[in-house]
Amino acid sequence: MKNDHNSKTLKHLKSVIAFTLMRMPMRGRMRAKLAKWGGVIIDNKAFIGHGVQFDTLYPEKIRLHNNVHITSNCTLLTHYLDTTKDGIHFTSGDIEIGENTFIGVNTIICKSVKIGANAIIGAGSVVTRDIPDNEIWAGNPARLIKKRQQ
Numbered sequence: 001m002k003n004d005h006n007s008k009t010l011k012h013l014k015s016v017i018a019f020t021l022m023r024m025p026m027r028g029r030m031r032a033k034l035a036k037w038g039g040v041i042i043d044n045k046a047f048i049g050h051g052v053q054f055d056t057l058y059p060e061k062i063r064l065h066n067n068v069h070i071t072s073n074c075t076l077l078t079h080y081l082d083t084t085k086d087g088i089h090f091t092s093g094d095i096e097i098g099e100n101t102f103i104g105v106n107t108i109i110c111k112s113v114k115i116g117a118n119a120i121i122g123a124g125s126v127v128t129r130d131i132p133d134n135e136i137w138a139g140n141p142a143r144l145i146k147k148r149q150q
Helices: 002-021 028-037
Strands: 046-048 062-064 068-070 079-081 090-092 095-097 113-115 135-138 143-147
Touching: 002 028, 028 046
Parallel strands: 046 068, 062 095, 095 113
Antiparallel strands: 079 090, 135 143
């Protein structure tokens, strides 16, 4: 049991170090390599802008498919408050972002959500529910703006 705790502690520390290094000036592709090292699952190519924050408790619950672009100062949270229990208790969920998806600056992705392929999320949006393929969403909370032409 103690080794399991030590393993989780080292894994968390690795994530914190990787995500702290991501704050330094560098190209977005290098940030993607650090995010992967920190536990985020990245299929192939991804661009991660300056100031992007990944949940350090469960980074392995974040999956970015090929050619995802996450612009500056976005936040991806995999744990959130469980309102079904008294007191303060957290639960976790997966975040999956489909291929060729663009996430605008200052977007917050919270709760367990799946963002479909070829989606666009407008700047400053708060994503709290699943977004289908080929749609443009924006706002707080994010809502459908229009469907993309295929």
